[in-house]
Amino acid sequence: MDAVAAQRTYGGVSAQQRRSQRRTALLDAALDIVAEDGQAKLTVAGLCARAGLNERYYYESFPNQDAVLEALLDRIAEELAAAIALALAAAAEDSRGQAHAAISAGIAVLTDDRRKGRAALVASVATPQLRVRTARTISGFARLVAAEGTGFYGATAPEPIVDFRALYLIGGLVQTLTVWLAGDLPLTREELVDQITEVFVLLGDDLAERYR
Incomplete structure (x- = not known):
């Protein structure tokens, strides 16, 4: 497998699939936070902590x-x-x-x-x-x-x-x-x-x- 293909696929999961999984995890976390505490608590740090993701992945899916x-x-x-x-x-x-x-x-x-x-x-x-x-x-x-x-x-x-x-x-x-x-x-x-x-x-x- 060449370097480009390796970047696209890891453990049988493509890069696009991983991005989709991270986006879903962020939305699941947002559902929890908004329902429990309201939208004021929907910070980048709080959302990523609830989703178990690094903060850089927030901006991969959402600008704000x-x-x-x-x-x-x-x-x-x-x-x-x-x-x-x-x-x-x-x-x-x-x-x-x-x-x-x-x-x-x-x-x-x-x-x-x-x-x-x-x-x-x-x-x-x-x-x-x-x-x-x-x-x-x-x-x-x-x-x-x-x-x-x-x-x-x-x-x-x-x-x-x-x-x-x-x-x-x-x-x-x-x-x-x-x-x-x-x-x-x-x-x-x-x-x-x-x-x-x-x-x-x-x-x-x-x-x-x-x-x-």
Whole structure:
């Protein structure tokens, strides 16, 4: 094996794979720190110590703290989207079954491991830039809801009205989860899922009926 190849591969693991593993370790550590202590504690030294990495590896993946928080939010959002897609594929084909499956799957991601819910809420409002990014993420999930609803009910209602209801639902869901995760809404998780499902079904079925 020549010198270049040796630099690329060590112990059967390529340099790219090692960088990916270090990035994952840093994000895992960031999840712990943000959930436990808040984003103010997310220092380079603290993050690298928690991840068990030399500080030089921090800058290999992230230029600053905002970049770490953005990557953490992206990872949680990707997990949410994947869980929801799987749940929808396996759900009953009526509106209530679809809504309940999607909502239950999404809330499970944020509450089975409560660090994810806490970290998402903390990181999403940590800086003005992250608040803007969070608004875009909410809009992205609203577009997903609008597309799923249009496909389920048929493209009957005007697009701006569908978009409005989807954004209203996702925005309300985020605010409700924020209050619930803070312990200020005395519902079990099952009750929370059921109540959110009722709202989604109510607004979806009502819209379909209006434009039938």
